[in-house]
Amino acid sequence: MKTTTHRAKYVSLFLLFAFSLCDFAWAQKSSLTITTTGLDEGVKIVVNMPQGSRLVPYDTLMPNDKGNVKVEVEAEEPVFLALTLTLPQTPMVHVIMLPKEKATMKMGYDKSNNYLRINEVKGSPNMELYRQYNNLMDDARTDQRLQGGIPTIMESLIRKNSSVLMSAFLVTYFESAFEQYAPLYKEVRDALIGHYPNNEFVQHVNQKVSTAVIAGMEAPDIVLADRDGKDRKLSDLRGKVVLIDFWASWCRPCRMENPNVVQAYQKYHDKGFEIFSVSLDNNRDAWLKAIDDDHLVWPNHVSDLRGWSSAGGKLYGISSIPATVLVGRDGTILARNLRGAELEQKLKEIFGE
Numbered sequence: 001m002k003t004t005t006h007r008a009k010y011v012s013l014f015l016l017f018a019f020s021l022c023d024f025a026w027a028q029k030s031s032l033t034i035t036t037t038g039l040d041e042g043v044k045i046v047v048n049m050p051q052g053s054r055l056v057p058y059d060t061l062m063p064n065d066k067g068n069v070k071v072e073v074e075a076e077e078p079v080f081l082a083l084t085l086t087l088p089q090t091p092m093v094h095v096i097m098l099p100k101e102k103a104t105m106k107m108g109y110d111k112s113n114n115y116l117r118i119n120e121v122k123g124s125p126n127m128e129l130y131r132q133y134n135n136l137m138d139d140a141r142t143d144q145r146l147q148g149g150i151p152t153i154m155e156s157l158i159r160k161n162s163s164v165l166m167s168a169f170l171v172t173y174f175e176s177a178f179e180q181y182a183p184l185y186k187e188v189r190d191a192l193i194g195h196y197p198n199n200e201f202v203q204h205v206n207q208k209v210s211t212a213v214i215a216g217m218e219a220p221d222i223v224l225a226d227r228d229g230k231d232r233k234l235s236d237l238r239g240k241v242v243l244i245d246f247w248a249s250w251c252r253p254c255r256m257e258n259p260n261v262v263q264a265y266q267k268y269h270d271k272g273f274e275i276f277s278v279s280l281d282n283n284r285d286a287w288l289k290a291i292d293d294d295h296l297v298w299p300n301h302v303s304d305l306r307g308w309s310s311a312g313g314k315l316y317g318i319s320s321i322p323a324t325v326l327v328g329r330d331g332t333i334l335a336r337n338l339r340g341a342e343l344e345q346k347l348k349e350i351f352g353e
Helices: 003-016 125-140 144-160 166-192 200-210 252-271 284-293 311-315 340-351
Strands: 029-037 045-051 054-061 068-074 079-085 093-097 102-110 115-122 223-225 231-233 241-247 273-279 323-327 333-336
Touching (some): 093 125, 241 252, 241 340, 252 340
Antiparallel strands (some): 029 068, 045 054, 079 093, 102 115, 241 323
16 A cells, blocks of 8 residues: 555545635734744645635745744635645645634655645644654554554544544545445544535535445435325334335345245234335236235335336435345444345344244
C-alpha cells in the first residue's frame, strides 16, 4: 500500500465533497499559525479553498525568517482548506478551522519524499486528528508492518474521535469498502449530525448511512398494498424477527425455494418469526395463484405489480431474485440473501431449537 496513492485519493475526495466560497457567512475570524521547516528559500505556502470541483487559491504566504506563516479566515461555519507549496507535484495538507479558533501547527517538509509532515498541533482537535493520520501515512511509507495495518489503525483512530469533525472527512478513506465499514460511518454520522447538520462531509456520511441497506443498518420501511388492496407496513412488524422475501410467480428459483421458506415459517412463527413477501409480479392473478399453490400462508404479501420497477425492490437495491433480507426485532438488518440451510442456521441461532 503506497502512501502516494492515499494522498491522490484524498485530493479527489476533497474535491468531490467541496463547497463553494459563496456559502460562507463572513463574520468571525479564525487563525492557524504554522511554523515550517525544510522549505527552500522562496518556496511559498498556497492556501486553497474549494470552489465547485476545483481548488482555488485563497492566499499565498511567504514564511518569515523564522519559518512562520499565519492563515486567517472569517466564517460562521467550519472552513476546509488545502495547503500546498509552490513546487511541482506539490504535497497537500488538509485543514479544518472552526469559527474563532486560534491554533498553532508545526510542519516540516521532507524534500526527498515530497511530503509535508505535521509535527505538532495546539488548539485544534481537528488538526490534531489529521496530524495522526498524516503521520501514519508518512510512517507507513518506510515501515512494512504499518502498511498492512493501516485500515485497522484508521478505524480505531476514527472511532476514538468520532465527535471530531475531521472524522467525517477521514472516514471516506473507507469509501470503496463502505459495506464493510457502514457501522463506522453510522457512528461518525450519529456523533456529528446534531452539531454540524449543514456540513458537506457530514451530509455525505449521513446520505451514505441513510440509504444503506446492509447488515447493521436500519431496514428501510416498505409500504405496499396486499392482495386485498390494503396497505401493509414492514414497520408494523417491529418486535418480530422478519424475513423480507423478494420473489415472483414467474421466478422458477423462487418457487423452488418457497418450500424452505414455508418450513422456516412453520417452525419459528410461534417464537416470533414473520415473513414479509414482496412480489415483483406484473400479473395479479398469477401472483395470487402462486401464493395459494405454494401454500404461503402468512398474511404479509404485498406488491405494486410493477415487476422490476417495484418500489420495494428499488428501495432495497434488488437486481435478482430470490433475494432475502433478515431483520431483527429492533428493525436492524441482520443479514442478506440467506436461503435454505443458511437461513435455518441463522434462525436456530436466534430462536434456538
